[in-house]
Amino acid sequence: xxxxxxxxxxxxxxxxxxxxxxxxxxxxxxxxxxxxxxxxxxxxxxxxxxxxxxxxxxxxxxxxxxxxxxxxxxxxxxxxxxxxxxxxxxxxxxxxxxxxxxxxxxxxxxxxxxxxxxxxxxxxxxxx
Numbered sequence: 001x002x003x004x005x006x007x008x009x010x011x012x013x014x015x016x017x018x019x020x021x022x023x024x025x026x027x028x029x030x031x032x033x034x035x036x037x038x039x040x041x042x043x044x045x046x047x048x049x050x051x052x053x054x055x056x057x058x059x060x061x062x063x064x065x066x067x068x069x070x071x072x073x074x075x076x077x078x079x080x081x082x083x084x085x086x087x088x089x090x091x092x093x094x095x096x097x098x099x100x101x102x103x104x105x106x107x108x109x110x111x112x113x114x115x116x117x118x119x120x121x122x123x124x125x126x127x128x
Contacts, residue, residue, distance in 0.1 A: 011068035012059045014036035021063045029067040029126045033120040034059040049086040049118045053093040069125045076124040079107040
């Protein structure tokens with residue numbers, strides 16, 4: 001069995017439960033879902049889907065960077081929306097992070113997200 005490496009970024013918000021920011025194993029990086037908590041304040045600073053998506057993507061940027069990868073190495077994302085009516089607005093922000101060759105993706109509406117948030121995203125990236 002391959003060794004697993006726990007990834008923790010001081011620049012991303014602290015985990016709100018018993019999980020790691022990411023785990024690296026077998027040349028893959030699996031992030032936990034990130035929500036729109038500002039790591040500097042520990043609070044949600046936006047109530048719009050666009051603002052929350054931007055914060056989520058910035059948080060994921062910090063986690064991926066700590067693992068030594070960037071958005072161009074992401075191969076799969078899973079996106080959770082509290083309201084599928086936010087799909088187009090979510091895509092307008094999300095798409096800026098993947099201008100070419102976007103990863104495979106699943107996007108689903110969920111009954112609710114922690115703290116009444118609008119969006120959560122998790123990623124899988126390839127190292128190397």
